Amino acid sequence: MTAFEDLRSEWGNQGQPEVPKDGAKQILKKITAVRKKQRITNYVLAVTASVLIAFFFYVSAYKYQSVMIGLLLMIGALVLRIGLEFSNLRNLKNMDVLTTAEKFKQQMIRYYNARTKVHFILTPIAFLIYIVGFVMLLPAFKDNLSAGFYNYIIVSAIVSLGVLCLFIAREVKKELQVLKELKA
Amino acid sequence: MKEASHFEEIYQANYLKVIRVCMGYVNADEALAKDLAQEVFIKVWEHLASFRKEASISTWIYRITVNTCLLELRKKKYLKGEETFEKLEVAQEEPYAAKERQLKDMYQCINKLPKDSRGIILLELEGVPQKEIASVMGLSHEAVRVRIHRIKNSLTKCVQNDSV
Secondary structure: OOOHHHHHHHHHHOOOOOOOOOHHHHHHHHHHHHHHHHHHHHHHHHHHHHHHHHHHHHOOHHHOHHHHHHHHHHHHHHHHHHHHHHHHHHHHHOOOOOOOHHHHHHHHHHHHHHHHHHHHHHHHHHHHHHHHHHHHHHHHHHHHOOHHHHHHHHHHHHHHHHHHHHHHHHHHHHHHHHHHHHHO | OHHHHHHHHHHHHHHHHHHHHHHHHOOOOHHHHHHHHHHHHHHHHHHHHHOOOOOOHHHHHHHHHHHHHHHHOOOHHHHHHHHHHHHHHHHOOOOOOHHHHHHHHHHHHHHHOOHHHHHHHHHHHOOOOHHHHHHHHOOOHHHHHHHHHHHHHHHHHHHHHOOO
């Protein structure tokens, strides 16, 4: 018969790792590195946005209404989705870890409920907007590109969107599982 | 500089407490537990200035530990903690000593519990007073007492029956 006290004693007697000698210093170093990485990410995003805007003017997209609308819809859908991810990351980072475990669990449930809304409402909308934008660009592609390259663009877009759909579906499934566990 | 040395003291005094609780969340995978402990101490550093000594430092750190483990476990890398013991079993052909096997079963049974029950029983196993567990979890002392009683029974039963 295994009594709980035996288990507790077994637990207490188990071997334990050593305290890393320079562990605290390593943590302070890691915090500095993470902040640096965040700054680099911000620069990369700013440069990407600038390149997109420059490209928009370079190809004189504003002269062709359907091309302009198509490009704006595609960029808008991407910006919406990326913006949502950043906002979610910020919400995760701002969760109050100093509160009680019970309140923290409620915060996490709220976070995942909000994520569910993003996945089932906003992501499909962003996806549709992106596809509409892409379809609006097709006549311009057809007029200006070779038949082979035009077909390549269509096939690669369908494949990329399919892969992206599968990836998002897998993430959604994982998050719904986490939500289910939190509510259990 | 003063803050860094205060942090160093807290780290040295609490690291083992933190890592032992973290080990319970990742099926005794030491590498994953170290990653979790690192996340815990990053949060300790970030919030050190807001520690008001209303609670003891250990209660404060246990709260951060339990909450950070709950937050971080959603990441893919921690899911592999579920498989740790199966890997050990395959790798090690010698039969386990009875006590080692019991400890292994205990970790697996803990990992079958809901995550908040895991937090409660890990603190209980660490010998944290129930009043302090109540403060970490945000439950009444009575509620913690009842839940510990239930979790103890199911954990003992699980280890006895090898039903992991």
